[in-house]
Amino acid sequence: MGIRASVVVCVTSFLLGALFTHWIADSLTLWKSPVTDEHLWTAASYYSILAKGPVEILYFLSVVVVLGATTILWSLGDGQAGNLMFDGGSIFLYGTTVVMYLYSVVPNLSAEFTTLPSHKLNSPFPRSLRISTLELASNNLVCSVALTGVLALQAGRWWAERADLEEDEQEASALVIEKEADDTKRKRRKERATGSEERSPKKLQKRRAHS
Template identity: 80%
Template sequence: MGVRAGVVVCVTSFLLGALFTHWIADSLTLWKSPITDEHLWTAASYYSILAKGPSEILYFLSAVVILGGTTILWSLNDGEAGNLMFDGGSIFLFGTAIAMYLHSVLPSAGLFAKFSSLPAHQLKDPFPRALRHATLELASNNLICSVALTGVLALQAGRFWAESADDGEDDYVVVESEEQKEAQSRAKTPEAQEEQLVQS
């Protein structure tokens, strides 16, 4: 695996890990049935902690995203058939995940607008209807981004497998051609020519 593919895999894995940390909250709203007010308050409290976090975290994540996107585009620029297929799909899924996060998770209708300040509450209190939709939608968006980034890893693994298979075929052709050259050089020796004359 080349350096560029390694960078893409590392960046994607890091972003997936960051999204998987949201499982603490997302599992309560996506995979629990029925969804109770206690589940919703717990998830909203987690998102509130994220919304109030230091802005340096966002800057760091932005730098990681830019590194990953630039590396995929750089590989795509090579113009090779494998790069066009695997890196083309990778940049589409990577871009989809980033666009989803920028459009649905972070903006005014998302994390910072809805969860920066929660009303005083107890876990058993009724959950506000307006906040319920935002909480469920945020969990769904996190899941979509995770699936898209998993697709990037799958495509990069497919690219690695395809390149390994091509290298194996090239090695086989090289070995076969060297054996043919050796056989031809042996046939040209005086001893081999005498044997051919005796047999004829």
């Protein structure tokens, strides 16, 4: 169980870190006002570099994503109440991220950013490309929040399992103490019974001697 949780946390953290690298572009379009043409061209150039990157990077990310999803589903298959709650929420958020990337981010990158028109930083930014650039930034933000939720759920699961384990240990300790107390009482009763049996013949002998 600990290994599976570690894999989920490591995979999610890796993907979250990969999303944070887009802050180079997204900070210019989401968190700075006003959004100038220079900011948009900078963000579009960054996404164009990503779109032209080696396909091996996409394959590697796909393997990492599949590993994380498989691990969460495997843990969810245990059927425990804690797994159904925490891993169920995790797979929903994780799946939301995957679906958004497959059906929005990747097609957007492939369609709009493989080739950019010749431009200068102060050139007017095309309206259609502006929408795509802002949409990419929004999608990255949503995916980052979703993956952060996965980490929060896994942390909550760890805390809940730790609390249950401590409670079980306390109950086990109480049972051991109770058992030891019962054994001690039985031992004392046995000693008293043995002492009474030893004293009874002596009393009979004394009575016979007096008579």
